Structure formats: C-alpha cells, structure tokens
Amino acid sequence: MIRHFLALEWKQYFRSSYWQKSIGLNLLLVFFALYFIVVFLMGGLALYPILKELYPDNDPFLLVNDFFFYWIIIDLLVRFFFQKLPVMSIKPLLTLPIKRSSILHFVLAKSAVSFLNLLPLFAAVPFAAVLVFEGYETVGVVAWVFLVLLVTLCINFLNFIIESLTAESELSFLPLILLTSALFALEYFGIVNFSQMVSAGFMSVVANPINVLVIVGLLIGLYSINYKILRGKLFLDSSLKSKVEEVKVADMAWTRRFGKMAPFMQLDLKLIWRNKRPRSSVFILVIGLLYGLFFYPQPMYSELPWIFPFIGIFVTGIFLINFGQFIPAWDSGYYKLLMSQNITYEDYLKSKFVLMALSVVALFVLSIPYVYFGWKILLAHFGAAVYNIGVNTHIMLFGGSFNRKKIDLNQRAAFNYQGTGAVQWIIGFPLMFLPMVIFAIAYYTINFEAGIAILVILGLLGMVFHQKLMKFITSKYQDSKYKMISAFSEDN
Amino acid sequence: MISVSNLSKTYNGVTVLNIENLDIPKGQSFGLVGNNGAGKTTFFSLLLDLIQPTTGHIKNNNILVHESEIWKSFTSSFIDESFLIGYLTPEEYFYFIGELRGQNKADIDTFVAQFEDFFNGEIINKKKYLRDLSKGNQKKAGIVAALIGNPEVIVLDEPFANLDPTTQIRLKKIIKELAETKGVTILISSHDLMHVTEVCERIVVLEKGNVIKDLQTGAATLKELEAHFAG
Numbered sequence: 001m002i003r004h005f006l007a008l009e010w011k012q013y014f015r016s017s018y019w020q021k022s023i024g025l026n027l028l029l030v031f032f033a034l035y036f037i038v039v040f041l042m043g044g045l046a047l048y049p050i051l052k053e054l055y056p057d058n059d060p061f062l063l064v065n066d067f068f069f070y071w072i073i074i075d076l077l078v079r080f081f082f083q084k085l086p087v088m089s090i091k092p093l094l095t096l097p098i099k100r101s102s103i104l105h106f107v108l109a110k111s112a113v114s115f116l117n118l119l120p121l122f123a124a125v126p127f128a129a130v131l132v133f134e135g136y137e138t139v140g141v142v143a144w145v146f147l148v149l150l151v152t153l154c155i156n157f158l159n160f161i162i163e164s165l166t167a168e169s170e171l172s173f174l175p176l177i178l179l180t181s182a183l184f185a186l187e188y189f190g191i192v193n194f195s196q197m198v199s200a201g202f203m204s205v206v207a208n209p210i211n212v213l214v215i216v217g218l219l220i221g222l223y224s225i226n227y228k229i230l231r232g233k234l235f236l237d238s239s240l241k242s243k244v245e246e247v248k249v250a251d252m253a254w255t256r257r258f259g260k261m262a263p264f265m266q267l268d269l270k271l272i273w274r275n276k277r278p279r280s281s282v283f284i285l286v287i288g289l290l291y292g293l294f295f296y297p298q299p300m301y302s303e304l305p306w307i308f309p310f311i312g313i314f315v316t317g318i319f320l321i322n323f324g325q326f327i328p329a330w331d332s333g334y335y336k337l338l339m340s341q342n343i344t345y346e347d348y349l350k351s352k353f354v355l356m357a358l359s360v361v362a363l364f365v366l367s368i369p370y371v372y373f374g375w376k377i378l379l380a381h382f383g384a385a386v387y388n389i390g391v392n393t394h395i396m397l398f399g400g401s402f403n404r405k406k407i408d409l410n411q412r413a414a415f416n417y418q419g420t421g422a423v424q425w426i427i428g429f430p431l432m433f434l435p436m437v438i439f440a441i442a443y444y445t446i447n448f449e450a451g452i453a454i455l456v457i458l459g460l461l462g463m464v465f466h467q468k469l470m471k472f473i474t475s476k477y478q479d480s481k482y483k484m485i486s487a488f489s490e491d492n
Numbered sequence: 493m494i495s496v497s498n499l500s501k502t503y504n505g506v507t508v509l510n511i512e513n514l515d516i517p518k519g520q521s522f523g524l525v526g527n528n529g530a531g532k533t534t535f536f537s538l539l540l541d542l543i544q545p546t547t548g549h550i551k552n553n554n555i556l557v558h559e560s561e562i563w564k565s566f567t568s569s570f571i572d573e574s575f576l577i578g579y580l581t582p583e584e585y586f587y588f589i590g591e592l593r594g595q596n597k598a599d600i601d602t603f604v605a606q607f608e609d610f611f612n613g614e615i616i617n618k619k620k621y622l623r624d625l626s627k628g629n630q631k632k633a634g635i636v637a638a639l640i641g642n643p644e645v646i647v648l649d650e651p652f653a654n655l656d657p658t659t660q661i662r663l664k665k666i667i668k669e670l671a672e673t674k675g676v677t678i679l680i681s682s683h684d685l686m687h688v689t690e691v692c693e694r695i696v697v698l699e700k701g702n703v704i705k706d707l708q709t710g711a712a713t714l715k716e717l718e719a720h721f722a723g
Contacts, residue, residue, distance in 0.1 A: 263591040267577070274579040274621070337575040340540040342564045342592045342641075409579060482544050489574060 001098065005106045033115060037122050044126030048134065061131060065202040069187065069195035071120075072155060073180050079116060079159040080176050104230050108223060111160065117152050124148040143209035147202060150215045157222040164229050264343075264351035271330055275409040278323070278330060288318025289366055296373040306443050308377055309455060310436040312384025313392070315367045319359035320388055321431060324396030327352050328477075332406040332488035339485060345474045353393055353470070360388045376448060383455035387435050390462025394469045395431060401476035404487040493518040493645060493677045494539070498548030501534055501701075509534045509701040511548075516679070516694075518644070521671035523692030523709075524681040525717065530698040532681040533571065536649050539679070540569055552645060568593075569647035570638040573630055578623030582615045582633045585622060586640060593641025600640065607636050610662045628654050635663065639670070645677045646670070652687050660687065667691045685721070689714045 051060035093103055128141045166175055186192040205211045255265045272278045292311050295301040314321075323330075328348075331338060338348065364385040371378040435455055442451035462469065477484075496514040500507055509531040516522050524532050537543045539550055541557045549556055552563040569575070577585055583604075590600040604616065614629050622630060631654050638646055651667075652660050668691055670676050682688040688695060689709055697705035697720065705720065707713050 263588055267580075267588060270579060270584070334574055334577045336540075336542055336571065337577070339542060340564065340567075340569055340575075341589070344561060482542075485542050 001102050002106060005103075009110070036119060040119055040122035041126055044123035045130060047123070047127050048130040061136065061206075062199065062203070064127070065199040066195050068151075068202060069198040072151065072198070073183060075116075075152070075155050076159060076162075077176065077180055079155065080162065100231065104227055107230065108157075108226055111156060112153055114156065117149075117156055120148055120152050121145070137206075139209055140206035143212055144202065144206050147205050147212055147215060150212065150219055154215065154219050154222055157219070157226050160226050161222065161229065164226075258351070258354060260347050261351035261354060264348055265355060268330075268351065268355055271409070272323075277407060277409055278326075282319075284322055285318055285363070288322075289315060289363065291315055291318075292367070292370050292373075292377075296370065296377060302374065305376060305380070305448055306436065306440040306451075308380030309384045309387075309439040309451070310432060312367075312377075312381035313388060313432050313435055315370075316360050316363045316381060316385040317388040317392055317431070319363065320356045320392060320396060323359070324352075324356055324393070324400070326407060327397060327400035327403065328484070329400075329403050329405055329407045329488070330409070333409055335485055335488045339481065345477050346470060349397055349470060349474060349477065353397060353466075356393045356396065357389045360385050360393075379449075379452050383439075383452035383459075384435065386459030387455045387462075388459070390459030390466075391435075392431050394462055394466075394473065397470075397473050398476065401473065401480055404484065406488045406490065493520075493553055494679075495551045496548070497551075499538065499545055499550060500547045501531075501538060501543065502546040507546075507701055509538070509698075511535070511701075511703055514696070514703065516677060518677055519671070519675040520694055521667065521678045521692045522680070523688040523695040524679065524698060525683070525685060525688055525695060526681075526698035527721070529700070531701040532698060533649055534701075535698070536569070536571060536647050536679070536681065539647060540567070540571070563645075565593075566644040567647070568638045568641065568643035568645070569649075570631075570634040570651070571647070571649040573627070573634070575637075576622045576630055576634055579621055581619070581621055582625070583617075585633060586637055589637045589640050593643075595641050603640060604636065607666075610636065610659065610666065612659065628656060628659070631655060632659065639666075642674070643676065645679070647679045649681050650683065651680060652682055652684050664691050685714060685717045689717065 047064065048060050051058075051063050055063060094100075124145050128145045131141045132138050162176055183194060187194045205215075255262045255269070258265055272282060292315050295307065295311055301307055328335070364381060367381050368378065370381060435458075438458070439451040439455055442454045494514075494516040496511050498513075499509065499511045501509040508529070524535065526532050534543070538545055539552070539557065545558065549558065551557070552567060555563045557563050577588070580588065586600050586604055587597055590596070590603075595603070608616075611632060615625070615633055622633060625633065631651070635648060635651055638648065651663060655663065664687060667678060667680070671678055671691070671693070678692075680688060680692060693709055695705070695707045695709055695713060695717070696703055697707075697717070705717075707716065
C-alpha cells in the first residue's frame with residue numbers, strides 16, 4: 001500500500017504545473033535548504049568550542065540544554081506559520097479498497113519526514129560527535145541525539161493538533177501566540193523556570209537513557225490524538241462539503257465613484273470578506289500595524305533611522321504585500337469567466353491597483369500615532385507610503401503575471417495545503433529591502449531628509465508613469481493569458 | 493456570424509481539432525455532437541479565446557477572436573462551473589455579470605423574473621452562496637447568467653447534463669424562444685441526440701476533431717444520428 005501512496009506522491013509532485021513551470025523557484029528552495037543544512041552543520045561543530053570560549057566556567061552541554069526551552073517555543077511558532085499538514089487528495093481514495101487507517105498513517109508519517117524535522121539533527125549530530133570526542137559518555141550522548149529527534153517529532157505533531165483545533169477560527173494564530181508569550185513571560189520574569197525544568201529533563205535522559213521512554217510515550221500520545229482528529233475528518237461530508245454559510249449582504253455603494261472599476265472592487269471586497277483564506281490576511285493587518293511597536297520603543301532602534309522606512313513599508317504596505325502576492329490567483333477559480341466576459345484586462349488590474357493604493361493610504365493614516373516616537377518616523381512612513389503606492393503596487397501587479405498557482409478559496413482551512421509558503425515570503429523581500437537600501441545609501445551619503453525625498457520622488461515617478469506601467473503590465477498578463485488559464489484549471 | 497478557417501489544435505503532436513471551414517450564419521441555432529474527446533469543448537474554448545489555435549483562426553462577427561477583445565461585448569457563454577464565482581449569491585452574480593454588460597440592477601431584476609419557472613424556487617432569495625448550491629442549481633444559474641445583456645452569440649457547453657427532466661424541458665423551451673424571436677446565434681454541445689435535434693436547426697457531428705456530418709435538422713435527423721453513433 002505504501003508503495004502506491006509513494007508513487008502517487010511522486011507523480012503529484014513532478015507532474016504538477018507548479019513544478020514544471022517554476023524550476024527556478026524550486027532551485028532557489030533547494031539552495032535555501034542546502035544553506036540551512038550547511039549553517040546547522042557548521043553551527044553544530046562550532047557550538048562546543050564557542051561556548052567553551054565564552055563561558056569557560058560552565059559545561060557547554062548544560063548551556064545547550066538550558067536553551068532547549070526557547071528552541072521548543074520558537075520551533076512551535078515557526079512551524080505554525082510555515083508548516084501545514086501534508087495532504088493527499090483523499091476523495092478518490094475513499095471509495096477504493098484501502099483502509100482509512102493506512103491513508104491516515106501515511107499522511108502522518110509523511111509529515112514526520114519533513115525538512116523541518118531533519119534540520120535539528122544536522123546540528124545535533126555534529127555537536128554530539130564533538131561531545132563524545134571531548135570525553136562525554138557515548139551512551140548518554142546517543143540517547144540525547146535520539147531525544148532531540150523525538151522532541152522535534154513531538155513538536156511536529158503538537159503543531160498539527162494546535163492547527164486543527166484553531167483552524168476554524170479567523171484568529172487562529174492568536175491562542176498560540178498568547179500561550180507562547182505567556183510561557184516566555186513566566187520564564188523571563190523568573191516566575192517559573194521552564195528552561196531549567198526542560199534542561200533537567202534532558203540531563204536525566206543523558207544520565208539514565210531509559211528515561212527517553214517518557215518522551216516516546218508522549219510522542220505516541222500526540223500521534224494518536226492526531227490520528228483521532230483526522231479520522232473524524234476522513235469522510236466526504238466533513239472534509240469536502242463545508243457548512244452552508246449565512247449570507248452577509250452589503251451594498252458597498254461607495255465603490256460607485258470608481259466607475260468602470262466598481263464591480264471589480266465590490267467583487268474583491270466580497271472575496272476578502274467571504275473566504276477564509278483572504279479574510280485571514282485582513283487580520284494580519286492588525287499585526288502589521290503594530291509591527292512598529294516592536295522597534296520604536298527601544299532606544300537602540302531610534303539611533304538607526306535607516307530602519308524607519310523599512311518598517312514604514314511594512315506598516316503601510318502589509319495589505320499590499322499580503323493581498324498583492326496572490327494576484328491574480330485569488331480569481332483563479334473563475335478565471336475563465338473573467339477572460340470571456342465583457343471586460344478588459346486593464347480595468348481588472350486597475351481595480352486591484354486602486355484597492356492596494358487605498359489600503360496604503362488608510363494604513364498610513366492609521367499609523368500616524370507613531371509620531372509619538374518622533375516626527376522622523378512619521379516622515380519615514382510618509383515616504384514609505386508614497387513609495388508603496390508608486391512603486392510596490394506596480395511591482396506586485398507585475399509579479400502577478402508570473403503567477404501560475406491556483407488558490408482554492410472554497411477549501412477549508414483544516415486541509416488547506418495552499419498556505420503561505422516560504423516562496424511567497426522570499427518574493428516579498430525585495431519589496432521591503434530595496435527601498436531600505438536606497439534610503440540607507442542616501443542617508444549615509446547625504447542626510448535623512450534626502451533619503452525620504454528620494455523615496456517620495458521614486459513613488460511620484462511611479463504614479464506619473466502609472467498609465468504607461470499599467471499598459472506594460474497588462475501586456476505581460478495578456479502574453480501569459482493562456483498559460484494562466486491552463487494552470488488555474490489544474491487541480492494541483 | 494462565426495466563421496472558422498483552417499482551424500486546428502495540436503497537443504504534443506496529437507491533433508485534437510481540425511476544422512477546415514465552418515460558417516455559422518447569424519441567428520442560427522447550432523448543435524455540436526460527438527463522443528468524448530471529439531473536440532467539442534476544445535472548439536468552444538478556441539471560440540472564447542481560452543486556448544490558442546495551433547493553426548488558423550475563428551472570426552466572430554468579422555473579429556479575429558485571438559487578436560481583438562471586442563467580440564466579448566456581444567458574446568456570452570457558460571462552459572462549466574468554473575464560470576461561477578462561488579462566494580457570491582446567485583443574485584449578486586447576476587448583478588455582477590449585468591454590470592459588465594451594461595445592465596443596472598432593475599434591468600437584471602426584471603430579466604431574472606422571467607426565469608422563475610426555470611429556477612423552480614431554488615435559486616433566488618435563498619440566502620445561499622453559489623458554492624453551496626447543488627451542481628444542477630449551479631448550472632441553472634450559470635446558464636441564465638449567460639443570457640444576460642442581450643448577447644448576439646451564446647455558447648453553452650453541455651447545457652442539459654446534470655439537469656433534472658423538468659428543467660431540461662424548460663431549458664429547451666427557453667433556447668427555442670431565443671433562437672426564434674431574437675435572432676440570436678446559439679451554439680450548443682450535447683451528448684443527448686434527442687434534445688439537440690429538438691432545439692437546433694443545424695447539427696454538426698465531430699469525430700476525433702474532424703467534422704464528419706453537417707446536417708440541417710429535419711424529420712429524419714434523429715434517426716440518422718442514432719444510426720451513426722450506433723456504429
């Protein structure tokens with residue numbers, strides 16, 4: 001049976017248009033993976049000597065174990081946002097003579113061989129080798145490596161439980177963030193010393209390897225909870241047919257003033273409010289707006305004005321980045337309709353532009369209170385907002401013409417594997433870092449005001465040439481029209 | 493109204509459609525029949541410029557469909573459920589299509605009111621999104637949306653499939669009325685020989701991408717088609 005599943009996986013991956021049409025992106029991902037492997041390997045090797053040098057009085061092994069509490073929390077957070085439960089197209093399998101349990105075991109086992117689970121081993125194994133070399137007891141160290149692997153797997157399965165419990169709500173990330181920050185706060189203010197507890201647990205395994213069985217038991221427990229949760233979802237009516245939602249009707253008469261674009265803007269607004277995927281991007285707006293609070297209150301950053309525009313780009317452009325990266329995939333479900341209806345590409349794209357530009361203006365207005373931390377911040381945010389409207393909107397729309405990945409809006413979040421992947425984040429970087437670099441150069445060669453002026457000028461240039469840029473972008477979309485239609489009508 | 497010349501579509505060396513010449517005059521109700529893989533949907537997709545022709549071209553009212561977009565203003569279509577916007581209610585969907593075709597809400601309300609029978613009380617004012625409707629009801633909404641805005645060319649792919657018998661009969665009536673009273677060019681594909689001979693003045697049989705029969709519908713047409721497909 002597993003042989004069949006593996007064959008299906010292999011074919012699904014290599015026959016998807018995503019793989020075939022974006023080898024470049026895949027290469028980039030492979031490059032990142034290799035990069036992380038090398039970094040972890042080097043880190044594992046260098047950790048012992050570095051710790052010895054920094055803290056000659058402490059046992060490096062103990063120091064590493066003290067750190068594990070933070071690792072668990074950070075790992076959990078990272079996974080929550082990046083890792084989704086791997087999924088097979090289950091519908092065609094349900095009516096075949098395959099045991100439901102073997103489908104589930106396969107899905108769960110597949111999640112265990114994720115890159116994120118192997119990564120810690122790349123650091124743990126060389127570190128353990130150094131430990132043995134330094135004269136630590138071999139049995140204990142080997143048990144420790146196993147422990148690291150087991151804990152990783154526990155985090156892996158714990159994450160899926162958290163995800164499936166919170167997936168139904170819009171603010172799915174809130175409980176986890178609250179929980180981890182609470183744990184962190186308790187630790188930080190010395191109320192409960194979690195890191196010591198975790199460390200003691202780790203050391204007890206090293207001293208007495210049989211204790212590893214406790215973690216094995218925990219792992220089995222987490223696995224069976226996952227199994228139970230999934231088992232309940234493995235029916236056509238629960239995983240495929242979503243609840244009938246109550247219709248929320250809004251008039252949105254104010255969009256009328258945008259003339260020909262009005263129907264599209266209404267459509268986009270409904271798209272955002274009525275579908276789980278895009279709706280969550282609205283809630284990210286709140287996080288984006290508060291992003292500046294991580295930096296500005298700290299005196300360290302107020303000495304570094306070149307970071308202001310970067311935060312400004314993020315704060316005023318969070319919707320632009322979040323929504324824009326999936327243009328036109330948001331409409332992939334009915335792309336054929338749009339392509340055969342009485343509309344021009346330009347109106348369609350313009351309505352997206354207006355929506356993004358309006359969001360930047362609105363977010364800039366909402367971010368005005370940051371002036372409390374200094375007028376320079378307000379100025380930087382203003383420059384960033386103009387740059388966002390003039391330059392980044394166009395970059396986003398242009399980038400969209402390379403979009404070949406369908407988004408299924410109707411998919412429930414629990415089985416949704418089309419989550420924001422690492423790829424989208426990589427694409428987001430030039431949007432935020434390019435203006436920062438431009439500003440930093442101007443800041444250090446001339447002064448702060450000049451840097452802002454350059455950002456504003458670039459943004460204004462983008463607005464002046466808006467018509468020309470849109471013509472160019474539209475032609476790009478027209479060139480790839482047929483490719484998009486065929487990619488969007490594929491299932492994977 | 494529609495003229496096809498030298499049209500072919502090839503996927504990886506396999507020709508799935510090859511029509512040398514086909515003219516569909518204005519006002520004709522045109523039926524396309526053929527077994528699976530005969531090229532019916534390929535032809536409609538080419539007509540709507542959703543895929544690129546390998547050779548040749550289609551002219552819709554003397555407009556080359558793959559070069560200009562003007563044909564979109566007088567052509568409407570319903571090919572499959574991917575023409576529906578799942579998160580809209582049927583009413584909102586009709587308003588949206590109406591807006592694209594220069595019709596205001598009041599126009600649409602009167603227009604949709606004529607289809608009360610056809611909808612059988614299952615579409616309008618149900619407070620449901622299109623994605624939550626059954627396949628058959630989705631299809632009804634899609635077909636009616638394709639009739640909005642007085643299009644001159646209407647393309648319907650397999651309109652009878654998935655519909656219940658009552659609705660099939662009502663749909664036939666709607667199509668016949670359209671073809672008779674308004675001089676609209678209607679293109680329909682179907683696997684149901686009976687339905688298609690009933691509503692179409694002309695029937696073209698495709699086989700492996702080639703036109704092998706081109707019939708003016710008459711009393712003997714159904715027999716002839718049945719004999720043909722019986723092999």
